[in-house]
Amino acid sequence: MPQTTTQSKYTTVSIPITLHDRIEKMIIKKSGFKSVSDYVTYVLREVVAMHETKDVPEPFTSTDVEEIKARLKALGYL
């Protein structure tokens, strides 16, 4: 049933009206985001992903980066 599916995908969170209005004003100027919800979801995903991965050390050392670049180059990707 479509309605149930839609309900299970979204929930409502509260943010101050002033913040909502500021975001709305900002996204009108910058293209891309269709709505305040769209923008808030994007920002929260970024922040949550950052926290989820904060315990993971920097993936590549500078030596790793040079080696990987050389490999990717030899493979034709760069």
Add this chain to the structure above:
Amino acid sequence: MSKRVAIIGLDSVPPEMMFDKLLDKLPNIKRMYDRGIHGDLETCNPPITVPAWMVMMTGKNPGKLGIYGFRHRRGFSYSDGYIVNSTTVKEDTVWQMLSRQGKKSIVLGVPPGYPPKAIEDTEIVSCFITPGQDKQFTNPPELKQEVLAAAGGKYIFDVTFRTEDREAIRKELFEMTEKRFDVAEYLAKTKPWDFFIMHEIGFDRLHHAFWKFFDPKHPKYVKGNQYENLDEEYYKMVDDRIGRLVKLFGEDTITFIVSDHGSKGMVGAFCVNQWLEQQGYISFKTRPTKMTDIDKAEVDWTKTKAWGWGGYYARIFFNVKGREPTGVVERKDLEAEKKKLSSLIMSIKDNNGKQMKNVVFEPDQLYGRAIGDKPDLMVYFDDLNWRSAGTVGHDSLYLFENDTGPDDSVHSMMGIFIMYDPSKNLNSKILKNAKIEDMAPTLLKMLGVPSVDDMDGHVLSEVFS
């Protein structure tokens, strides 16, 4: 819907190789093809391993992921860049969504998979970007010792490309793939799972390093060469391993064989930056006389309007005032400049004076919204038959060797799709119009897990009927 789901991901396999040329020589895959559903799987733009597997596993286009290739510019720097890794992917993959519903997954080698993310109920072995086996390349960490043991003490993430040392590449290629399947069998047998996915990079390496040897249509093909049947030999070895693996999966598993893009013979490399110089877009303080990376060339940025990156497609960046460190193109003129350059690109001819079939995309128009470190323009030279050479200092705009290493193939837009359910005979049903981003919602539906709202992919309803 209590069946398990497995994906065998074969990087860069085109329908022309798997379905047209070699299928009759591959008894296990042919059985799955004959009893299952098959079709072409249209890849994303750009048709590159990174981002393609993440498009497949998130159901979202590269613009939404903000991933346009293996390497990105850092912000608007002229030379600073970074290698895309697992943490660059901010959107949820199928196995992350499954984990939240308490379902267990095995994820072997799916790129970009390094560093392995800590995801509950998910056994992860990282991908070919992993710097080496001394690194922490598994989740959970203790899985590493089991992987090494299953691989006979030495696991191979990727083959090393050495200029013209094809024999060493061949040997390592077979060894790497055998080890991957050894590990796949070990994981599938010993770990509990609802969803299994493995990725094999070997096909991509086989195609790039050996295409001219096995494709009679390639301009450099020599009849009777020692690698003439290497494609068949490698595909058959994998077919045998797939046969073993699918048997091990058992009757309660639906198996997919998919690829992330296709491959075809490379015609040559087009020197995009030398062409931009000819058109007055790039100015050098000192013009390089031997092959030099554009990042290392003495570019006069105060007189340069746009430059490009090499790879299987070209990324073009404008040098915009207030955006780049010493930008020259006024922001208000950027759209007009993009249009002007696009039209010049569309008029490029090949080495024989024949019009190339070039394609130019603007990321925001292509994806709806493009985040991250995106190029201003994306260019395919002659329907991808020519790769883009970013280096400068060549005598000609046209190179007939890759400027960066041994390479005989380029990427194409169609990959493969096979679905096989051991309990059903679907009589080689044909799937039409399937796109790579359709895989994620289809897999989630199959596993009974709700999909997310903003996927670009759609459920492939034919696989359920």
